[in-house]
Amino acid sequence: MRILHVNKFLYRRGGAEGYLLDLAALQRDAGHAVEFFGMDHPENLPMRYSRHFPAHVEYEPTPAAVSARLALAGRMLWCRSAQRGMAAVVDDFAPDVIHFHNIYHHLSPSVIRAATASGATLVMTLHDYKLVCPTYRFLDQGAICTACVHGGLRQAPLRRCKDGSLAASALAAFEVGAHRLAGAYASLDALVCPSRFLHGQLTAAGIHRDRLVHVDNFTSVDVPQRAGAGEGIVYAGRLSPEKGIDVLIRALARLPDARLDIAGDGSSRAALVDLADAAAPGRIRFHGRLDTDRLRLLLAGARVSVLPARWLENQPLAVLESFAAGVPVVASALGGIPELIEPGPCGALVPPQDPAALAAALGDYLADPDRARVHGHAARARVLAQHAPAAHLRAITALYGDIRATRSPAAVETPA
Structure with a gap:
């Protein structure tokens, strides 16, 4: 098959980009x-069709000039340069399948419109909650909120959930509402939900119920394995408020001999470094963003991995990557995380924003190497059974094939 992957960023920026690049490599x-289509960006990997990509733009921080804000809002609703570029790539590459990922804002659903007439199978993997939550993450100024699922998009401006701003919240809700009214996603053949939690939220909101498909994420299993019980604690991921790393640092302060390695970068890094210096001086190392090989080695040396989220994670690759290395995970009991972590066999679930509970769960592993070793073996067995690359490739290929089969002339019943 000829497969075109579409995502706004085309470098290993986060979980969505890691997923699409790894899936493309498998394929x-x-x-x-x-091949790929996305936004022009200085960190993009070399791409065959980069000359057709729309110009690089950033939405954070919001520009001060009204004219610049209006231009960004227009691009967010419908990006004509992305539509033209996508049409050119589709015309030249002639894909059998077009697989969309994160296209919001920087590309907009205009790229779906450009693909609709191609006759290709159109699939979209949902890496966040954008189709039902204007702020992507089910967060209202840092607090968990799913009001728009049952209360509709008007809840966003009523609650001012986007940065406490009526204007920003109204614009975010208008974007989602306008795309719904325009049927921007109507031509998609399937929308893939990595977690049952996400599937359930979209179903409850009545969003494309007939085309939702649950397919688990995957991770490489050909990675360095932990030797023995490992040492210390590792966090790998974005450094931003919803990830709860401040809670983790406060938990570490309750474990006098524990050491923590933090891999990743983000808007909260400076504040977290200051907090670490105050709460646990000399016991926390910030590694910044690591390449894949260095991150895998860091995980393989850990006794336990941690995900102290204070938001509703979808199906975090950080958990699967730790499992693949044979490392158990302690994480918040939120969103799709409980689908991955069975308390006991391969990790522990704790209440969010509770440093004492988090410290207790991490301390149990630090104090008991045998427990960490047994749970690590169980964690790896789970990945091998349910999240291995070969199984995921089969599931995605079968999804493509099923859609293509229903479209073929032989599948259409001829009237008697």
């Missing part, structure tokens, strides 16, 4: 022809 290894 190429299986003999498929794979």
Whole structure:
């Protein structure tokens, strides 16, 4: 098959980008022809069709000039340059399948419109909650909120959930509402939900119920394995408020001999470094963003991994990557996380924003190497059974095939 992946960023920026690049590599290894469409960005990997990408733009921080704000709002609603570029790539590459990922804001659903007439199978993997939550993350100024699921998009401006701003919240709600009214996602054949939690939220909101498909995420299993019980605690991921790293640092302060390695970067890094210096001086190392090989080595040396989220995670790759290394995970009991972590066999679930509970769960592993070793083996067994690359590739390929089969003339019943 000829497969075109579409995402606003085309470098390993976060979980969504890691997923699409790894899936594309699997597909190429299986003999498929794979190409990409996205936004022009200085960190993008070399791409065949980069000359057709729309210009690089950033939405944070919001520009002060009204004219610049209006231009950004217009692009967010419908990006004509993305539509033209996408049409050119589709015309030249002639894909059998177009697989969309995170296209919001920087590309907009205009890229779906450009693909609709191609006759290709159109699939979109949902990496967040944008189709039902204007702020993506089910957060209202840092607090968990799912009001828009049952209360509709008007809840966003009523609650001013986007940065406490009526204007920003109204614009975010208008964007989602306008795309719904325009049927911007109507031509998609399937929307893939990595977690049952996400599937359930979209179903409850009545969003494309007939086309939702649950397919678990995957991670590489050909990675360095932990030798023995490992040492210390590792957090790998974005450094931003919803990830709860401040809670983790306060938990570490309750474990006098524990050491923590933090891999990743983000808007909260400076504040977290200051907090670490005050709460646990000399016991926390900030590594910044690590390449894949260095991150895998860091995980393989850990006794336990941690995800102290204060938001509703979808199906975090950080958990799967730790499991693949044979490392148990302590994480918040939120969103799709409980689908991955069975308390006891491969990790522990704790209440969010509770440093004492988090410290107790981490302390149990630090104090008991045998427990960490046994749970690590169980964690890896879970990945091998349910989240291995080969199984995921089969599931996605089967999804493509099922859609293509229902579209074929032979599948259409001829009237008697």
